[in-house]
Amino acid sequence: MKRVLSGIQPSGNLTLGNYIGAMKNFVKLQHDHECYFMVVDLHAITVPQEPAALREQTEAVAALFIAAGIDPSKASVFLQSHVPAHAELGWIMTTLVYMGELERMTQFKDKASGKESVGAGLFTYPALMAADILLYNADLVPVGDDQKQHLEITRDLAQRFNSRFGDHFVVPEPYIPKVGARIMSLDDASKKMSKSNPNPGSSIALLDEPDVIRKKISRAVTDSGREVKYDPANKPEVSNLMTIYSHCADISIADIEARYEGQGYGPFKKDLAEAVVGALEPLQQRYKDIRASGELTRILRQGAEQAGEIANRTVREAKQKMGFVLP
Numbered sequence: 001m002k003r004v005l006s007g008i009q010p011s012g013n014l015t016l017g018n019y020i021g022a023m024k025n026f027v028k029l030q031h032d033h034e035c036y037f038m039v040v041d042l043h044a045i046t047v048p049q050e051p052a053a054l055r056e057q058t059e060a061v062a063a064l065f066i067a068a069g070i071d072p073s074k075a076s077v078f079l080q081s082h083v084p085a086h087a088e089l090g091w092i093m094t095t096l097v098y099m100g101e102l103e104r105m106t107q108f109k110d111k112a113s114g115k116e117s118v119g120a121g122l123f124t125y126p127a128l129m130a131a132d133i134l135l136y137n138a139d140l141v142p143v144g145d146d147q148k149q150h151l152e153i154t155r156d157l158a159q160r161f162n163s164r165f166g167d168h169f170v171v172p173e174p175y176i177p178k179v180g181a182r183i184m185s186l187d188d189a190s191k192k193m194s195k196s197n198p199n200p201g202s203s204i205a206l207l208d209e210p211d212v213i214r215k216k217i218s219r220a221v222t223d224s225g226r227e228v229k230y231d232p233a234n235k236p237e238v239s240n241l242m243t244i245y246s247h248c249a250d251i252s253i254a255d256i257e258a259r260y261e262g263q264g265y266g267p268f269k270k271d272l273a274e275a276v277v278g279a280l281e282p283l284q285q286r287y288k289d290i291r292a293s294g295e296l297t298r299i300l301r302q303g304a305e306q307a308g309e310i311a312n313r314t315v316r317e318a319k320q321k322m323g324f325v326l327p
């Protein structure tokens, strides 16, 4: 069975982008792959986090994994910081990656732009991400296409380590869904929908109340036309809303175009809001049940044990190959 690894940062309230671009695929993959899904709390602190918020968001992301349909008896769900091998191999990867490679990362440029002081961890983030993946010798890494560049560095680092110290790491393949790989902001279709965007109107949070969702969609930016047509180059806002509709209502883009032909944006947006509310309702109910059940601690402990077994072995063997004296 092929092994799959992916993670989400507890750096804000998860959005529809995280759900469509990442979690929906996690749920599909768990049936015929050996899956490891983690809350990457060590990554979240590459930008400042308020301790109480970090704690709450970490538990919320873990609970949302389960609420979205990840079954802890099929997939290991855990917190990155519960498996210290991540930090250890992360350091090793930091020593292997080149400054020039890190300087080319668009995510770093985006997140650092306009900030007066930026932590070094934000810059070396791809080294830790490479460690996350390589620790499990993952074959497939399901991510949104915004993470493609980081995946390429991971592949380069695996090859670099293997050629310097002998074959050890599997070179992973990205797994990027074709439609909905990138959901864009509701207020600016040139930016991806992001959980750390300070404007709440830019995204739909998975835990938003129905009326909040309706309001956000009614205010979502469109163009001055009235044609519901999928044309990302010329109608990026409407095309983004159609992608969201297609995922939430499980209908094709062609069917959406046919359904709203000649009707303008009003009825389309109204139905889109109901499709999103309907898609999120069962997830929100399950989320409440999981948080109330107190089950999360046990699930995360079990996940960390399963993950730690593989991760500890991988880092030990890597250190041995590099010439570390093992205890």
Ligand code: AQP
Binding pocket: 007, 008, 009, 010, 011, 012, 015, 017, 018, 019, 020, 021, 022, 040, 142, 143, 144, 145, 146, 147, 180, 181, 182, 183, 184, 192, 193, 194, 195, 196, 197
């Ligand atoms: N807008 C998006 N469309 C599709 N997929 C997306 N992902 C994130 N945003 C979109 C996917 O969600 C997973 C989790 O990513 P992450 O938490 O590690 O960080 P990120 O990619 O930087 O996501 P955010 O929401 O934008 O977080 P912040 O604001 O904290 O940086 C990844 O698989 C990602 O591709």
